[in-house]
Amino acid sequence: MMGPSHALSGAAAWLAGSWALDHFAGYGQSPLTVAVGATVCAGGALLPDLDLSGKVTRNQGGATVARTFGVFSLFAAEVIEKISLGVYTATRLSRDPRRNNGHRTFTHTLPFAALVGWGTTALATHYGKWAVVGIIFFMAGLALRGLFDGWAEKAGWVIVTICSGVIAWLTAAMLPGDRGYPMLGFAVGVGCIVHLLGDIITSAGVPILWPIPTGRRMWRMVGVPNGLAVRVGGKVETIVLRTAFTVIAVVSIAAMFAPGLLHRFEFDAWADSAP
Numbered sequence: 001m002m003g004p005s006h007a008l009s010g011a012a013a014w015l016a017g018s019w020a021l022d023h024f025a026g027y028g029q030s031p032l033t034v035a036v037g038a039t040v041c042a043g044g045a046l047l048p049d050l051d052l053s054g055k056v057t058r059n060q061g062g063a064t065v066a067r068t069f070g071v072f073s074l075f076a077a078e079v080i081e082k083i084s085l086g087v088y089t090a091t092r093l094s095r096d097p098r099r100n101n102g103h104r105t106f107t108h109t110l111p112f113a114a115l116v117g118w119g120t121t122a123l124a125t126h127y128g129k130w131a132v133v134g135i136i137f138f139m140a141g142l143a144l145r146g147l148f149d150g151w152a153e154k155a156g157w158v159i160v161t162i163c164s165g166v167i168a169w170l171t172a173a174m175l176p177g178d179r180g181y182p183m184l185g186f187a188v189g190v191g192c193i194v195h196l197l198g199d200i201i202t203s204a205g206v207p208i209l210w211p212i213p214t215g216r217r218m219w220r221m222v223g224v225p226n227g228l229a230v231r232v233g234g235k236v237e238t239i240v241l242r243t244a245f246t247v248i249a250v251v252s253i254a255a256m257f258a259p260g261l262l263h264r265f266e267f268d269a270w271a272d273s274a275p
């Protein structure tokens with residue numbers, strides 16, 4: 001899938017999950033906590049494609065997400081692609097083809113999702129609020145870039161960077177300083193897994209089984225069969241799926257927070273009629 005669809009699916013998954021937790025397990029969250037989680041999860045759902053670099057020197061190419069912070073993220077993508085290729089080459093078995101590009105390898109595995117999720121929580125726990133500001137800044141940038149692709153393209157990466165900074169600063173000012181760190185890492189990890197699911201339904205697939213070897217292959221690309229696969233950037237993706245993700249997101253928000261509003265409204269009506 002393309003960047004905007006990945007980001008939207010991450011936000012929708014987090015919002016639907018938050019609603020389910022609230023509804024079935026009685027685990028309610030404040031609107032701010034849900035918003036932070038959905039933003040971080042949307043950003044996390046773009047993270048695996050940071051392995052698609054472009055022309056760093058000319059500030060061109062790369063995945064949507066690699067252009068988030070201009071040449072800085074393009075350079076990071078270049079490094080991540082090379083590291084991924086290194087992991088691929090070091091662990092490939094005799095039936096795995098030789099590769100000279102690391103896209104859709106290490107960052108598209110479950111161990112990577114677990115690693116960045118754990119790493120995020122470890123950073124936040126160890127370094128506290130400043131790490132949280134940094135994490136939210138980075139993830140909000142990715143989310144903005146993905147969710148508002150057209151705007152981000154026109155506005156340019158400097159504006160996107162400034163907006164992410166403002167979001168991170170406001171969130172840090174409002175969030176309690178010592179809570180919710182495991183949630184940040186969890187949101188990043190869930191986002192990565194949602195990304196893998198999004199790539200599985202396109203025909204290229206992802207090495208979801210890594211590092212479990214099957215038939216002398218460690219990097220078997222798993223995806224749905226060609227006839228059923230969603231064409232990247234096709235109508236099913238840009239219209240059907242994006243509409244579905246948006247509806248899921250909006251309904252989840254309404255289900256979580258509208259009953260509360262209604263409740264308050266009734267309470268106010270009662271208060272007005274009281275003597």
Ligand SMILES: [Zn+2]
Binds near residue numbers: 048195199
């Ligand atoms: Zn991908």
